Amino acid sequence: MEENHITDGEETATKYKVTIVGSGNWGSVASKLIASNTLKLNSFHDEVRMWVFEEILPTGDKLTQIINKTNENVKYLHGIKLGKNVVADPDLEHAVKDANMLVFVAPHQFMEGICKRLAGKMKGDVQAISLIKGMEVKTEGPCMISTLISKQLGINCCVLMGANIADGIAQEKFSEATVGYREDREVAQRWVQLFGTPYFHVSAVQDVEGVELCGTLKNVVAIAAGFVDGMEMGNNAKV
Ligand SMILES: NC(=O)C1=CN([C@@H]2O[C@H](COP(=O)(O)OP(=O)(O)OC[C@H]3O[C@@H](n4cnc5c(N)ncnc54)[C@H](O)[C@@H]3O)[C@@H](O)[C@H]2O)C=CC1
Numbered sequence: 001m002e003e004n005h006i007t008d009g010e011e012t013a014t015k016y017k018v019t020i021v022g023s024g025n026w027g028s029v030a031s032k033l034i035a036s037n038t039l040k041l042n043s044f045h046d047e048v049r050m051w052v053f054e055e056i057l058p059t060g061d062k063l064t065q066i067i068n069k070t071n072e073n074v075k076y077l078h079g080i081k082l083g084k085n086v087v088a089d090p091d092l093e094h095a096v097k098d099a100n101m102l103v104f105v106a107p108h109q110f111m112e113g114i115c116k117r118l119a120g121k122m123k124g125d126v127q128a129i130s131l132i133k134g135m136e137v138k139t140e141g142p143c144m145i146s147t148l149i150s151k152q153l154g155i156n157c158c159v160l161m162g163a164n165i166a167d168g169i170a171q172e173k174f175s176e177a178t179v180g181y182r183e184d185r186e187v188a189q190r191w192v193q194l195f196g197t198p199y200f201h202v203s204a205v206q207d208v209e210g211v212e213l214c215g216t217l218k219n220v221v222a223i224a225a226g227f228v229d230g231m232e233m234g235n236n237a238k239v
């Protein structure tokens with residue numbers, strides 16, 4: 001347990017361990033942002049574990065092996081180094097077992113299955129954040145993904161959303177995002193620290209559902225705007 005604590009003069013504080021659950025385009029960029037910060041910030045372990053849904057590449061290699069060898073997610077974020085401190089792990093339960101900060105960034109349709117596998121497998125003090133846009137629509141009504149995570153895993157879940165296209169952020173083009181949190185501002189500030197860089201500006205507001213709905217519904221507007229472009233109806237039709 002010693003390695004989980006840092007000593008700052010007389011005080012000892014928890015050293016946070018981060019695992020990213022998901023490794024597509026956005027999950028890979030999230031790992032790059034986070035890995036650059038854990039190296040700089042004393043309150044986090046350097047290593048960032050990234051659960052990878054294992055795939056066999058056309059070369060016959062396993063995706064996790066290539067990520068760990070080249071430091072690059074050649075399938076979902078080609079040409080971008082993630083950081084040497086990112087470790088790809090194909091075993092979901094193993095990837096989360098020591099983490100006290102969990103970043104969920106798998107496509108929403110896989111989340112129910114992922115949560116079922118994770119229930120009871122995590123540390124007691126774990127905090128979560130969802131970067132997932134979308135919602136589960138069931139017969140009893142819609143359910144936000146942060147709610148699904150909180151309910152199924154019994155943990156607090158913040159969200160991080162913005163007009164964020166992963167590739168632009170991977171290329172370190174300026175972008176901003178918002179963390180939505182429920183009660184604990186200190187936890188929200190920890191997420192802000194973990195994600196924020198000079199090119200990725202992150203702020204926090206106390207409104208999980210508001211932030212998550214804006215992030216999700218933004219994509220409905222984006223699809224409609226794409227239709228308008230495709231039909232060459234002009235910008236006024238978008239308003
Ligand atoms: N790509 C982007 O620019 C952004 C994406 N998001 C959100 O992030 C979430 C993830 O999106 P992306 O990273 O773009 O996904 P992606 O489409 O790039 O990757 C899909 C991921 O799902 C994995 N996968 C495939 N089958 C699976 C299974 N059966 N179980 C679990 N995982 C499986 C793949 O291995 C891959 O890691 C989505 O909710 C999306 O809305 C949010 C902001 C930006």
Ligand SMILES: O=C(CO)COP(=O)(O)O
Pocket residue numbers: 133162163164165166219
């Ligand atoms: O929300 C996005 C960019 O901001 C991308 O979402 P999708 O990957 O679900 O299209």
